[in-house]
Amino acid sequence: MNRGQSFLLLLIALVAVLTLVIVSPFIEYVIASVILAYVLFPFHEFLSERLAPVAEGRSALTVRATEMASAVALIIGSIVAVIIPFVYISFVFVQDLTAIAAGESDIDVVAIEARIAELTGEEFDIEGWLVTTGDVLLDTLFGGLGGILTSALRASLGLALALFLLYYTLMDGPQFVSWLRSMIPLPADVTDDLLTKVDATTRGVVIGHISVALLQALIAGAGLWVVGIPNVVFWTFVMAILALLPLIGAFLVWGPAAAYLVVIDEVTAGILLAVYGVAVVSMVDNYARPLVIDQQAHLNPGVILVGVFGGVYSVGFTGLFVGPIVIGVLAATLETFREDYDTM
Structure with missing residues (x-):
């Protein structure tokens, strides 16, 4: 690498850092x-x-x-x-x-x-x-x-x-x-393969895990509203985050809510909410999540969970999407390397 190339790379790194600070x-x-x-x-x-x-x-x-x-x-x-x-x-x-x-x-x-x-x-x-x-x-x-x-x-x-x-x-x-x-220094076929995997992962995360979690939260929130749970919007927002946890996510809200209704002597409403949670809310997680997500993103739910919490902590609300996507891109890159360059 000559002095001109070294200077240009240093300039690119400096401008990239300044751009990140501005944005x-x-x-x-x-x-x-x-x-x-x-x-x-x-x-x-x-x-x-x-x-x-x-x-x-x-x-x-x-x-x-x-x-x-x-x-x-x-x-x-x-x-x-x-x-x-x-x-x-x-x-x-x-x-x-x-x-x-x-x-x-x-x-x-x-x-x-x-x-x-x-x-x-x-x-x-x-x-x-x-x-x-x-x-x-x-x-x-x-x-x-x-x-x-x-x-x-x-x-x-x-x-x-x-x-x-x-x-x-x-x-x-x-x-x-x-x-x-044009900027990716890879053969055209490898670049196409990589971008195809990234697209499938991104689509699976954005339209998959997040959409299923939001759908489950809205369905569970509707049940809370019908039985008269206070602060429904607040708890629906909480369920939208927790619903990213497979199987037990939204239950951490609607389960205690059903118990709360029983405690305050609204037994019928509590039982109805519990039945609704098991028969309707849980079915969204059990059937929609594998159908919509696993066929596209090919990511383990535990990996998605780590990406969600890490993304929210690092970036903010949009980290719900960014965290799993970044991990998915890493997986797609490793898979592309294994398929196209791993000759050992």
């Missing part, structure tokens, strides 16, 4: 826009093809305008179908969490404490435990009550950035993939 405050929104673009791109292609006859025989500028119309339509659809519901759920979640931290939860704490004392002869401060848990979650997620406004402002800026990036990613995604292919 890092909004890295989770950048990642979210890329993931959403990945999910929406097949719809963008379909919509562009449907609009293509209108632009047939016209200039490249007109074709570009047709693609712009498709991207804008999908962004508006994403705002209505994804962003607005997510903002509302986040608002209700923060409201419920603040109420729990202030000791104003709708949970019948007195009845629970009385029943525990009756069964065990010991007194437990359930309300104090809930307040402490709420405070810890507020500090961890938002930096306390004072950080909620700052987090909301940062989220507004991040969402605006994500929408702009979503537009440009939809418009120029194929060109970026082509550039990426």
Whole structure:
């Protein structure tokens, strides 16, 4: 390696570090826009093809305008179908969490404490435990009550950035993939094989594990709402995270919720919730997860779990997707090396 190559590599490393420093405050929104673009791109292609006859025989500028119309339509659809519901759920979640931290939860704490004392002869401060848990979650997620406004402002800026990036990613995604292919110093067939594996892994994680977990949480949340469990949005959000745990995830919420109903003498509702959890919620995990995920991602659920928690800790909310994808990309790379270069 000559001096010119060494200098260029050093310059690339330096600029890469500076770029990471600049992007890092909004890295989770950048990642979210890329993931959403990945999910929406097949719809963008379909919509562009449907609009293509209108632009047939016209200039490249007109074709570009047709693609712009498709991207804008999908962004508006994403705002209505994804962003607005997510903002509302986040608002209700923060409201419920603040109420729990202030000791104003709708949970019948007195009845629970009385029943525990009756069964065990010991007194437990359930309300104090809930307040402490709420405070810890507020500090961890938002930096306390004072950080909620700052987090909301940062989220507004991040969402605006994500929408702009979503537009440009939809418009120029194929060109970026082509550039990426040209930059990978591997034979064309090996590059195609690697990118195919990465695509299958990413699709399995994004549309597989996460979608199944969200579906299971929503179904379980509907059951909690029907039987009258308080703070339903909060517990549904918790189940969306726990549902990434195979078999026992969502049960850690709806199981105690059924017991809570029995404790406060709503026995029928508790039994109905337990039956609903076993017959409906658990079936989503038992049947949908292997059907949707294992055929695409080819990752062990334990590996997915490690990626989820590590990703959330490192990146934030989008780590739910990023962690398993990164581990999946590592697995795809190792598999490609084994198939194409391991001659021993």
